[in-house]
Amino acid sequence: MSHPTHPTHHARSRTPAGQGPALAGQRTLDASDWAVVRGSVLALIIEQSDLPFSIGPEPVAWFDTAPMLTQHEHCASIVDWHRTVLAFATQYGLIAPHPQRPHLVRIVTEAQG
Numbered sequence: 001m002s003h004p005t006h007p008t009h010h011a012r013s014r015t016p017a018g019q020g021p022a023l024a025g026q027r028t029l030d031a032s033d034w035a036v037v038r039g040s041v042l043a044l045i046i047e048q049s050d051l052p053f054s055i056g057p058e059p060v061a062w063f064d065t066a067p068m069l070t071q072h073e074h075c076a077s078i079v080d081w082h083r084t085v086l087a088f089a090t091q092y093g094l095i096a097p098h099p100q101r102p103h104l105v106r107i108v109t110e111a112q113g
Contacts, residue, residue: 041089042107048082049105055098062104069103 029037046052048068052061067073068082086105089095098104
């Protein structure tokens, strides 16, 4: 089984099967479509953020998304797209921001939900 923070890990998000979100006015996503969207969103965050690390005694993997949101790293349109992806991921419970450092996010698994 893959690591819980890897997008291919089979833990489910808080969205039940068959009740995935509707994207941009589209139909509601079925379970397989939602798995693809979830995996794509998490893969982008994992790929574009700094390597995960832990803060304090808990073994929680935090991803630093600051590099995703700086125009020193990306053009303005990509930064806007990254903001949209992060907002989507937060809205649908795929990631959770750190309580004091909002640029740090953790990937939410079903158990953490």
